[in-house]
Amino acid sequence: MAATDGIRCMLMRGGTSKGAYFVADDVPADPDERADLMLRVMGSPDPTQIDGLGGAHPLTSKVAIVSASAEPDVDVDYLFLQVVVDRPVVSDAQTCGNLLAGVGPFAIERGLVEPRPDETPVRIRMLNTGDLATTVIRTPSGVVAYDGDTAIDGVPGVACAIELEVGGGSPLLPTGRVTDEVAGRTVTLVDNGMPVVLVRAADLGVSGDESPADLESRGDLVRAVEEIRRAAGPLMGLGDVAAQTVPKVFLLSAPREGGAIATRAFIPTRVHTSIGVLMAASVAAALRIPGTVGAELAVLPDAASATLVEHPTGTFPARVAVEERDGVWYGTSVSERTARKIFDGTVFPRPRL
Structure with a gap:
């Protein structure tokens, strides 16, 4: 051109x-x-x-x-x-x-x-x-x-x-397992429209309520997150993700603002100032599956209510539905933007x- x-x-x-x-x-x-x-x-x-x-x-x-x-x-x-x-x-x-x-x-x-x-x-x-x-x-x-x-x-x-x-x-859990060991950490790999890796913030030495700028400034943390992301890529069927922007890595911690879960998302090296629609759908769906990373931290509403996913600038109401069919979990999502x-x-x- x-x-x-x-x-x-x-x-x-x-x-x-x-x-x-x-x-x-x-x-x-x-x-x-x-x-x-x-x-x-x-x-x-x-x-x-x-x-x-x-x-x-x-x-x-x-x-x-x-x-x-x-x-x-x-x-x-x-x-x-x-x-x-x-x-x-x-x-x-x-x-x-x-x-x-x-x-x-x-x-x-x-x-x-x-x-x-x-x-x-x-x-x-x-x-x-x-x-x-x-x-x-x-x-x-x-x-x-x-x-x-x-x-x-x-x-x-x-x-x-x-x-x-x-x-x-498509199935929500790419490996078919609720948790996997990736780069020495227990994680949940989930895809409800966006492939994400869920890891407890505490397992990476942070509280999970830090600002995006604070998290980005911690070189050791950024390197650890990237190690997890690259190791998770092949397990999620994405192949070598070194040059890709997926999967996204989420640090999860207990909610602080009345929501269901607190999140910080690496996308992949910058930290999201809020949260993407399908990222929230993936996180919320995972919380509804027993045994996943974050399920034990979450304060979930009833199945018919939106799951409030906390992020650095507020909350995102993710309406998701999950069901298990023949041992495989599937999900849908509805969001308002x-x-x-x-x-x-x-x-x-x-x-x-």
């Missing part, structure tokens, strides 16, 4: 993340060409991402690519790309439940889904994982509504509520890396 070529792009906040949204036809189909383009769009590799759209943090260096789906009973396909801030890496090994919140509005804005007069249902295939998500977007007079009264922790102000339901047809269109226009990628 020539340096002077611009690409139609919408910058959106989805949940507690922010990313660039593209229609698939507007970007290369070849993964290597697409990755090169997204590095130049976001300004990576550079710790400040000063020469691109990225915001110098994993939560603001994300991309959603959306297309009309050829699958029956599916409206759009959604491919998520994590653009690493300071390395020339673009990963499709995970999905993002936060950017998922913006997919429905974006699809309607771009004409991929025909709006209805009041509310518009959108069924989304998540290409990274194969999972299906359903949502209903408010579209009064056929126009996406962003204004509303819903607040979510980690985002200032209020916006229009967007409910996301993600159904998982918000999204907002920030700008719609043309982005000009830098000429070369």
